[in-house]
């Protein structure tokens with residue numbers, strides 16, 4: 148009997164621990180909330196806390212608890228009633244006064260569990276939505292600077308007057324997978340490139356740069372290009388070319404090129420996405436980008452650290468960003484095997500998935516991947532599974548395979564028809580560059596990162612989709 152009691156208590160403690168909300172969880176939810184407003188000039192309908200989507204009234208209560216200095220956080224919706232109140236004055240407030248007002252507000256919520264008409268601090272009457280934006284910004288600043296500022300300016304935003312304080316989650320749309328394909332800066336093989344030229348500009352859709360212009364980097368016994376690249380005539384389907392970077396109308400070659408996305412974008416992804424929001428990302432890595440990343444001290448161990456915390460799922464993407472549909476059986480075998488071996492060498496672990504470059508799979512592709520024996524995840528238009536689906540970008544599916552197979556769509560835009568899971572694809576170079584021109588080239592841009600993150604945050608805030616990884620998803624959708 149005693150034993151049962153102990154076991155029961157232990158289970159209780161463990162389950163409480165599992166759902167305990169940390170200060171850092173609230174900071175991440177606040178980062179999401181305040182960035183969402185900065186990106187879209189309207190509040191999201193949901194914020195994410197501990198792998199669950201909460202409505203904005205619950206976020207309000209949570210942020211107020213944080214500012215008040217409360218240490219146990221409750222998630223509870225407040226009864227939503229919109230008073231259409233507009234903040235009277237863009238005043239500047241002392242943090243101490245904001246903390247005091249938050250404590251009072253917390254007591255008010257405990258008694259009534261509904262919104263007040265407005266928040267009054269000194270001579271400022273602040274609308275609930277502006278106060279929520281203010282406190283999320285305060286928490287977000289503290290996340291960045293490790294301390295509160297002394298004063299904060301109240302902004303008077305004209306949000307839609309009917310805020311969805313208590314949005315209901317559509318049960319059919321629950322998850323989102325953010326995926327990053329790690330590869331050289333925009334590898335291209337859709338055009339006909341001949342190895343005799345260094346730069347292809349004529350009769351192509353993208354300005355192609357021949358890999359022979361780059362240094363051959365090595366890591367252990369693995370190198371970014373085959374030894375005979377300068378002798379044998381490799382096709383651009385076998386070893387991908389990259390897209391030119393232009394600055395002031397001229398093609399330039401930064402020292403990080405063509406792996407600037409992988410070596411520089413990775414830090415942005417760590418700090419400004421994964422750390423900032425706590426959202427996990429699935430990476431598919433080409434072997435040559437693993438070699439490029441390995442040239443940066445500590446980057447490999449940092450990747451592993453995130454992986455061990457469940458924030459990154461790692462997958463394969465061939466050695467040379469090879470279009471495995473367009474090459475010989477032997478080259479296909481080589482590029483997949485080398486990609487797999489350098490992955491094992493760098494991370495000493497198994498990849499959880501494979502994604503085909505250009506989403507192109509050869510016919511009868513399944514046996515190849517089973518032969519390699521690693522967990523299968525591939526994507527392409529899938530005529531075998533969906534006969535109507537042929538060469539249409541909207542028809543790309545991913546195969547999750549574990550004990551059973553499940554198919555999910557890879558989304559290019561928000562897909563309201565999708566059941567359950569949306570998967571978005573981006574690339575590290577997209578955090579640094581935008582594409583321009585005809586033929587296309589890359590251009591460094593301060594908006595690049597913003598464009599990727601905006602696209603990724605929108606469905607989370609709009610539909611309450613909970614970010615997940617294939618590993619987590621296959622584990623049985625614990626929050627379903």
Ligand SMILES: [Zn+2]
Nearest residue numbers: 328330504505
């Ligand atoms: Zn790719």
